[in-house]
Amino acid sequence: MSLPPLAPWQQRAYAQAADAMAAGHFGHALLIVGPEKIGKRLLAEHLARRVLCLSPRADGEACGACKSCTLFASRAQMETLEVRPDGALAHPWGHSAHPDFLLLGYGINHKTGKPRGELVIEQIRSLSGAMNLTSQLGGGQVAIVDPCDAINWSAFNALLKTLEEPQPGRYLWLLASNPARLPATIRSRCQRLELHLPPRAEALAWLRDRGHAEALANEALDASRGHPGLADAWIGDGGLQLRRDALTDAQALLRGQAEPADVAQRWVADGQADVRLRHLAELALREATGLTDPAATRTLAARFDAANRARELLRSTVRADLAVMEALLAWR
Structure with a gap:
């Protein structure tokens, strides 16, 4: 080929x-x-x-x-x-x-x-x-x-x-x-x-050339923080829906409407825990942008670190659900 x-x-x-x-x-x-x-x-x-x-x-x-x-x-x-x-x-x-x-x-x-x-x-x-x-x-x-x-x-x-x-x-x-x-x-x-991330206009044009609608391409670029390869992959393999679901779960944890252990079991069941954790880390980073409250910034930094630490643990022999649950506990 x-x-x-x-x-x-x-x-x-x-x-x-x-x-x-x-x-x-x-x-x-x-x-x-x-x-x-x-x-x-x-x-x-x-x-x-x-x-x-x-x-x-x-x-x-x-x-x-x-x-x-x-x-x-x-x-x-x-x-x-x-x-x-x-x-x-x-x-x-x-x-x-x-x-x-x-x-x-x-x-x-x-x-x-x-x-x-x-x-x-x-x-x-x-x-x-x-x-x-x-x-x-x-x-x-x-x-x-x-x-x-x-x-x-x-x-x-x-x-x-x-x-x-x-x-x-x-x-x-x-x-x-x-x-x-x-x-x-x-x-x-x-x-x-x-290889560096390209300017947004270039990334957006590339995504359009691959047949993606402008609105969807913009949403995917926002989710991937300007990464065209990730944006393309998430549009094609359901990664954007995983992002929406991960953010919904995070809000449920914050409101006490979900248990970390239950959410962790769901996240690892389909083998997509790493993608969800990436979205969780991105959410913490996005919410920390522009904050001036030191306590709130420390909380979000802890959530960001916990999500990325869990992603590392997924590559080890640690049980996947336990690694994910540790990250989710930071959202209670």
């Missing part, structure tokens, strides 16, 4: 990277950072197609016709690399995959059959082994780790070793929404490419 076109804010970051390539200043390790759902993966894929092309055009762009470009376009779907129980790297794309393009994300826990909540050392070791192999098409090789801020700490040393031993034509790109979670030793060895 062909890649979707880049949004204007992605195109600006792409041009920055392309200029670095043309000037010979593009290193083997790249850290692509930006808010969740801002389009880091799509940006990385466009860059990968350019790097892997065997017959680039005069301007450096991918030709679209060589074997590499053909294989890149023929990928049936983008999935994560899965680590088999024996630790070997299982290629997810079958015969139509690009052999020199690797994507590492959340794998499957073979004991539970469910996706993992983190990237583990076996995955990083397998990826490192794959990057030591000779390019099958005779060109470059690109490996993307998404999200790299989900790597567990025991795996960072394995990743660091790969970063410290670069090989010509091998590129390792790390995608992160929270780069502060990465050790300084990792961050310092990567060039940094940032």
